[in-house]
Amino acid sequence: MEKQEQDGLLDGEFKYKKNIDGTINKRVVICTHCSKEFQFHRSNSTLKYHLNAKHAFVGAAASPGLRQTTLSERRPLGKSSLDKLTDNIAKWIAKDCRPLSIVEDKGFADVLKVASQDASYKPPARSTITIRIHELYETEKKKKEEALVHTECVALTGDHWTSLSNDNYLGVTAHLITEAWGLTSFALTIMKTEERHFAEACAEQFQTVARRWRIEEKVTTVGTDSARNMIAAARIMPFNHMPCTAHILQRCITVSLADSGFVTALAKCRKIVGHFKHSPANTAELNAEQVSLGRKQEPLAQDVPTRWNSTLEMVKRLIRNQTAVTATLDKQKHKLVLLTPPEWDKLQRLETLLEPCRYVTELLGGEAYVSCSVVLPAFCHLRRVMEVTDEDPAYVVRFKEKFKEDLASRQEHTNYAWLQIATALDPRFKDLRSVPKTDREAVWTTLAGMLHEDSPRRSHTAEEGPAKKRLSLLQMDSDSESEEEVQQDRAIQRYRAEPCTALEDCPLQWWAAHAGAHSQLARLARRYLATPASTVPCERLFSVAGHIVNKKRSALHSENVDKLVCLSNWLKDE
Numbered sequence: 001m002e003k004q005e006q007d008g009l010l011d012g013e014f015k016y017k018k019n020i021d022g023t024i025n026k027r028v029v030i031c032t033h034c035s036k037e038f039q040f041h042r043s044n045s046t047l048k049y050h051l052n053a054k055h056a057f058v059g060a061a062a063s064p065g066l067r068q069t070t071l072s073e074r075r076p077l078g079k080s081s082l083d084k085l086t087d088n089i090a091k092w093i094a095k096d097c098r099p100l101s102i103v104e105d106k107g108f109a110d111v112l113k114v115a116s117q118d119a120s121y122k123p124p125a126r127s128t129i130t131i132r133i134h135e136l137y138e139t140e141k142k143k144k145e146e147a148l149v150h151t152e153c154v155a156l157t158g159d160h161w162t163s164l165s166n167d168n169y170l171g172v173t174a175h176l177i178t179e180a181w182g183l184t185s186f187a188l189t190i191m192k193t194e195e196r197h198f199a200e201a202c203a204e205q206f207q208t209v210a211r212r213w214r215i216e217e218k219v220t221t222v223g224t225d226s227a228r229n230m231i232a233a234a235r236i237m238p239f240n241h242m243p244c245t246a247h248i249l250q251r252c253i254t255v256s257l258a259d260s261g262f263v264t265a266l267a268k269c270r271k272i273v274g275h276f277k278h279s280p281a282n283t284a285e286l287n288a289e290q291v292s293l294g295r296k297q298e299p300l301a302q303d304v305p306t307r308w309n310s311t312l313e314m315v316k317r318l319i320r321n322q323t324a325v326t327a328t329l330d331k332q333k334h335k336l337v338l339l340t341p342p343e344w345d346k347l348q349r350l351e352t353l354l355e356p357c358r359y360v361t362e363l364l365g366g367e368a369y370v371s372c373s374v375v376l377p378a379f380c381h382l383r384r385v386m387e388v389t390d391e392d393p394a395y396v397v398r399f400k401e402k403f404k405e406d407l408a409s410r411q412e413h414t415n416y417a418w419l420q421i422a423t424a425l426d427p428r429f430k431d432l433r434s435v436p437k438t439d440r441e442a443v444w445t446t447l448a449g450m451l452h453e454d455s456p457r458r459s460h461t462a463e464e465g466p467a468k469k470r471l472s473l474l475q476m477d478s479d480s481e482s483e484e485e486v487q488q489d490r491a492i493q494r495y496r497a498e499p500c501t502a503l504e505d506c507p508l509q510w511w512a513a514h515a516g517a518h519s520q521l522a523r524l525a526r527r528y529l530a531t532p533a534s535t536v537p538c539e540r541l542f543s544v545a546g547h548i549v550n551k552k553r554s555a556l557h558s559e560n561v562d563k564l565v566c567l568s569n570w571l572k573d574e
Helices: 002-012 045-054 054-061 079-095 098-102 104-118 126-148 199-212 226-234 245-258 263-277 280-292 309-322 322-330 341-364 374-386 392-409 416-424 436-452 465-475 485-499 507-514 519-529 536-548 558-570
Strands: 014-018 022-029 037-039 152-163 167-178 185-195 219-224 238-245
Touching: 002 037, 022 238, 022 392, 022 436, 037 045, 079 098, 079 104, 079 126, 098 104, 098 126, 104 485, 126 167, 126 185, 126 558, 152 185, 152 199, 152 536, 167 199, 167 519, 167 536, 167 558, 185 199, 185 558, 199 226, 226 238, 226 309, 238 245, 245 263, 245 341, 245 374, 245 392, 263 280, 263 309, 263 322, 280 322, 309 322, 309 341, 341 374, 341 392, 374 392, 374 416, 374 519, 416 436, 416 519, 436 485, 436 519, 485 519, 507 519
Parallel strands: 152 219, 219 238
Antiparallel strands: 014 022, 022 037, 152 167, 167 185
16 A cells, blocks of 8 residues: 555655545645655655755655754764864964863863864873874974075074073074065074073074074074173174164163153152052052043052053053042041152153153064064154253253163164164165254165175176286276276165155155165065064064973973973964
8 A cells, every 4th residue: 555655644644635625635745744745756855855855854764765864963073173163272282272171171172172073072181292293393393494494685683581490591582584584583493501691601692593504604683682692792793783662761771760860750650559569458449440430440560670650651541540549548548748849740740751761662662563673763753843942840851861872872872873774775764864864875885885795796706807807906906996896886876866755654665666676675574574663572482482491391391391382482373
């Protein structure tokens, strides 16, 4: 009987349609789950397909061959998917400075089971993640080596850091301009050092890093702070030294504050901030007062001698919360000496003085844009800001004069010649307004001499025949300019005739568009504009290292510290 009426219309999942007169229409069936009608011609293939497509939880019983996989019964992950997931876990741990032990956390395993939709999934073992991280390091290191191979000039920055476990490390970063005129920077190493930081040891450490990466002949400058051992090490190394200009600026601020009338007011500020920072109850009362005045709840900031711009931040927050702070202290019993109205006025003036310094410090600390050519214009801007006016009180005059005096003395110990050439090769500042008028022509003369030394014809004189050598020597002894020198002068004049670009324009984009017209100068631009103005990139490395070598991971092997810090730096833009 038609296979028992097609197996009872698939075990009761469908029923015949009833006509209006009560009779049964055996050519139309209705789904008991969704009430959808189907034409029925003694074949249940359409009905099976509908059950598996729309009602898989019941259709499986009717047609196991067409069963749809559900989320609760998903097939286990294949080998390629497992490998990909393991690689991404290793990459995540390295990129975001997570501990390897996280793969053993039960909660982490539960999250991965839900994400992979595989109830049987188990996270990889720590040893597996360790192997993958080492492999990832070697892969990424080859990419960095490839970038170094295809560049002619590399600038380095370096500094020392002491970990939580009292181990000394040297961090080194590389900075270069790619063939497509893109500025790139990345970590080379953060290696453990055993020797004391004498000049000879520091110089040898930098040269060891250069040898390991095979860039001894490509290093142009080494940027460090102005510590005496680093300055002495720079004299030993065969590279140009670039003292950190941000450190120089902060030292100028510290010296100027110590020799001005702000000392007493700042001492009172530190006491007031400490009164609230050291007591949760006092902080709660201050927050309640801020709310009652309709102000945003904002904690006060304490200045730290080694933290740049922290004095300015302390002053700014106190000024913004002056009413709340004063009202809170009036309700409390304390032994603080409060700020007087003239001292509050001093803080207002100090904020005005330090704000340009903060802007310049942050500007010189960038590594995603050209900063070396900005140093002289930035210092020139600060000198103009610090010009004494008739409205300045005596303590402001002392601060400004001391700042300009100290900045001038420290600027003499920078690599001033390098900064001048970098400024001239930046199309934004090539008018050299930040250089004294008496020195401007000397800069262009020096640049012309560099073109002569860098010219291809000069580099091939050893391969020329004896007759050509004699003629070239006669020409060099002659008083008249050679054709090569004339061409170099014309190249300088063509470049100087180009209009200056806007301050917000990128100098590397300009060089990318004009490298063909100024090919000789373009090579020098790659060399000079890649140098960073500060050692802030190295300081950022140490911030990453501090997240890795924490209290729970203070026993990490130095080789693992090096690889984890470098990987975190290399993967940050991916």
